[in-house]
Amino acid sequence: MTSVDLTSHIERGLSDLRELVALESVSAQGRMLPETASAVARLLEAEGFSVRQFPGQVAPVLLAEAGSGPFTLLIYNHYDVQPEDPAELWESPPFVLTEREGRLYGRGASDDKGEIASRLAAIRAVKERSGGALPIRVRWLIEGEEEVGSPSLAGFITEHAAELGADGCWWEFGGISPEGQPILSLGLKGVMCIELRCRTSQSDLHSSLGAVMDNPLYRLARAVASLRDEQGNVTIPGFDNDVRPPTQADLDAIARIPGDGQAVRDTFGITRPLATGPEYHQRSNLKPVVNINGWGGGYQGEGSKTVLPGEGFVKLDFRMVPDQQPARILELLRAHLDAQNLQDIEIIELEAAQPAARTDAGHPFVQACIQAAREAHGQEPIVHPSSAASGPMAPFTQALGVPCVAAGIGNHAGRVHAPNENILREHFAGGVAFGVALIEQLGKDRLQ
Numbered sequence: 001m002t003s004v005d006l007t008s009h010i011e012r013g014l015s016d017l018r019e020l021v022a023l024e025s026v027s028a029q030g031r032m033l034p035e036t037a038s039a040v041a042r043l044l045e046a047e048g049f050s051v052r053q054f055p056g057q058v059a060p061v062l063l064a065e066a067g068s069g070p071f072t073l074l075i076y077n078h079y080d081v082q083p084e085d086p087a088e089l090w091e092s093p094p095f096v097l098t099e100r101e102g103r104l105y106g107r108g109a110s111d112d113k114g115e116i117a118s119r120l121a122a123i124r125a126v127k128e129r130s131g132g133a134l135p136i137r138v139r140w141l142i143e144g145e146e147e148v149g150s151p152s153l154a155g156f157i158t159e160h161a162a163e164l165g166a167d168g169c170w171w172e173f174g175g176i177s178p179e180g181q182p183i184l185s186l187g188l189k190g191v192m193c194i195e196l197r198c199r200t201s202q203s204d205l206h207s208s209l210g211a212v213m214d215n216p217l218y219r220l221a222r223a224v225a226s227l228r229d230e231q232g233n234v235t236i237p238g239f240d241n242d243v244r245p246p247t248q249a250d251l252d253a254i255a256r257i258p259g260d261g262q263a264v265r266d267t268f269g270i271t272r273p274l275a276t277g278p279e280y281h282q283r284s285n286l287k288p289v290v291n292i293n294g295w296g297g298g299y300q301g302e303g304s305k306t307v308l309p310g311e312g313f314v315k316l317d318f319r320m321v322p323d324q325q326p327a328r329i330l331e332l333l334r335a336h337l338d339a340q341n342l343q344d345i346e347i348i349e350l351e352a353a354q355p356a357a358r359t360d361a362g363h364p365f366v367q368a369c370i371q372a373a374r375e376a377h378g379q380e381p382i383v384h385p386s387s388a389a390s391g392p393m394a395p396f397t398q399a400l401g402v403p404c405v406a407a408g409i410g411n412h413a414g415r416v417h418a419p420n421e422n423i424l425r426e427h428f429a430g431g432v433a434f435g436v437a438l439i440e441q442l443g444k445d446r447l448q
């Protein structure tokens with residue numbers, strides 16, 4: 001790619017980004033969502049996309065299409081952002097794209113407007129280089145509800161499956177390592193957030209009654225202690241039954257991921273790592289887990305209070321892997337609690353669960369993305385078969401049957417969701433080069 005001059009496209013892309021960052025599209029607060037959807041639609045229409053807007057529960061969904069050729073590429077992004085709070089911690093105004101020492105600061109600069117702008121710049125560059133036509137069909141799905149859990153997305157995909165069919169999907173995020181290696185993720189873990197609740201009396205009681213009355217916090221303690229062992233393995237009977245084994249290509253990719261989490265352990269002073277060495281990335285990519293997020297009930301103030309609590313709760317999240325199904329995990333959890341005489345512990349689902357998704361590292365579309373990343377960034381990509389994080393990828397891999405690859409422009413100090421969100425100018429340029437390399441390659445070759 002070094003022979004190709006993308007300078008003017010990079011500058012134009014950054015000016016698009018400046019325009020998008022200025023729109024305060026905070027989905028959690030319902031700010032400027034239709035305006036931002038229309039601004040994105042205008043940018044795409046200017047590049048020859050036909051764009052349709054559909055109402056979502058929180059914000060409009062955009063579905064755009066352009067070009068034709070041997071490959072149909074589905075691109076997924078979102079135009080909404082997280083709130084800028086705490087605003088006083090920003091070193092420049094959150095909704096003004098501001099450059100300092102090679103970094104561009106602003107809410108959405110990375111997540112996800114920088115991804116949209118760099119991809120659009122790549123499409124512009126490809127068109128210019130090919131005399132105006134895109135060598136593939138691009139279908140672009142851009143929602144405005146990602147930061148509030150994508151409540152409309154799965155239904156929208158089912159409803160519009162025929163218009164979303166594709167040979168591969170370019171996922172909304174991705175990053176570059178501190179050493180400059182592009183990081184590709186081929187999957188996301190599933191997530192299910194629940195609360196366990198136990199009430200044993202209509203009000204708190206004097207703790208002298210503890211000799212004759214059971215205690216809801218003890219019942220919850222027994223319940224959560226029975227969910228996993230000291231090594232972090234989930235101990236609910238049947239929990240692992242549906243886990244899809246990794247392919248050899250997945251295992252090979254994991255073995256090539258550099259490091260073993262030492263930097264994270266150092267940064268945060270971790271005293272109880274569950275895995276180091278090669279096991280670190282194996283577990284991070286492939287291991288399902290249950291976490292306690294918080295615990296409530298009884299007296300939590302200063303000093304002591306001899307109280308027998310009337311009720312208590314514990315909040316948990318499950319991080320699942322393919323092909324574990326959230327509904328099945330709930331059934332197994334219920335049976336596990338019942339078997340321990342904990343029938344009175346109520347299980348409450350806190351929000352819609354997301355199943356996991358993963359594309360085989362050996363898939364030809366994955367190989368095309370790896371090759372494009374290698375060319376664009378001049379370094380060997382790091383491939384994660386699954387990010388340890390979660391997102392709404394399962395509707396794409398399951399309902400549409402499309403292989404998904406996350407590749408993008410984020411950096412490890414990008415402060416996504418926090419004050420001073422930023423990207424590196426050179427990563428934005430690399431993202432444009434990646435898009436050009438990928439689209440031109442998909443337009444040329446039949447994937448093997």
Ligand SMILES: [Zn+2]
Pocket residue numbers: 082111147416417
């Ligand atoms: Zn985000």
